[in-house]
Amino acid sequence: MAEKEEGAEVTAKVEEFEELRPLLFSIAYRILGSVSEAEDAVQETWLRYEATTAEPTSTKAYLSAVVTRLSIDVLRSARVRREQYVGQWLPEPLLTDPYEDPERSAELADSVSMAALLLLERLSPLERAVFVLREVFAFGFPEVASAVGRSEAACRQLAVRARRHMDAGRPRFEADRQERDRLAARFFDALREGDVDCLQELLAADVSLVGDGGGKAPQLARAINGADNVARLLAAFFPWLAKVEVSMEPHDVNGQPGAIFRDRDGKVLYALALDVLDGQIQTIRSVINPDKLGHVGTVADAWAIDREIRQARRPRR
Structure with a gap:
């Protein structure tokens, strides 16, 4: 009986994770600009979720926080490599964004454009993460603060600075x-x-x-x-x-x-x-x-x- 219950819990965990995988990948890709690194961050997020015995209040908030922190760590080391990159660094091309929201499809497409990702490169890793969570995926500031390990007040300041940088450098693309x-x-x-x-x-x-x-x-x-x-x-x-x-x-x-x-x-x-x-x-x-x-x-x-x-x-x- 115990084995059956344990198996059912694992199955439920897998199903919850797979339902949220498109969101997790889309967060990680926008922070990192790399498909391969985003996929690695999502896989590591699953391993940590699988290993935890704690029951998160919100699975979405918990997993988003984990993938965000992992992505910030990867980005900090990646920035050094990008400074030594031969020629112009561009993001890894993304053919299909797995996260779909019909009501915000144009906005989501704009946020994943190469122009937007290159503008995000100008931000600090924390600013970039806060901008992605708040401005792209509409997370509340309590969730953003939990994800990046800063106070809500600090996250509001980070969001203002990030928006200022992005708005100054980014023209809107064709709406039609x-x-x-x-x-x-x-x-x-x-x-x-x-x-x-x-x-x-x-x-x-x-x-x-x-x-x-x-x-x-x-x-x-x-x-x-x-x-x-x-x-x-x-x-x-x-x-x-x-x-x-x-x-x-x-x-x-x-x-x-x-x-x-x-x-x-x-x-x-x-x-x-x-x-x-x-x-x-x-x-x-x-x-x-x-x-x-x-x-x-x-x-x-x-x-x-x-x-x-x-x-x-x-x-x-």
Whole structure:
């Protein structure tokens, strides 16, 4: 009888945890900007929950606090690594946010965009955690204070500072999703065709093209700025991808229009995400660092594809 009761308790724990897993992952990812680190934090949260004999008043509050503290600890050590990162650091691309709230879907998509995650990088780990819990997931200040181990008054101050930083640096993205998606479709058509004029029309005058290879894949030496420069570079390069059988699969990336590029064997070459504002593309970000793509699928050899393109572009004698 005791064994049956114990088994039922474990089953109930598993069910409660699995119900909350999407929320826990979404909290951890927004704090960390890394799919793999967020998944590790969620797994460690389960191990701690499984081991505890205490009965939390609120399972949601308890698990959210655990995953938040774990994420803060990971972020503190990750910040040192990011300072030594080769080239531009970008978040790991997220194709699907598991936490769904239809009434706040646009707000949640905005909070997971690469632009928002890069702004969050400017905050201290505590500010970042407080902002995510309070502003994104609408936790009450008592829950936030418990999660980060600070007083409610301190958390209110952290929230004010975090909001000030975020509001100062973040323009709102297009509210009209259909218009945004139509613009993205035109952009990807122009990309396939190498149509410089169409690309220039779709790009903001001060558009930026940023790549993240982490020193482990071919990457831009620096950001490319300006509609003319970016359009010409894209039009000169992307048609060659098709010639070496690289395919482009339009897909939302971090809640914004984007695409996944795959080699002829279906392996992931890189992810590309667009920031759209006022009917134009403001920023194009591509993640090609293989360490950041494993969760999307088997990763392609970007160096081999680069060599193949260079070979194909050589003039024939």
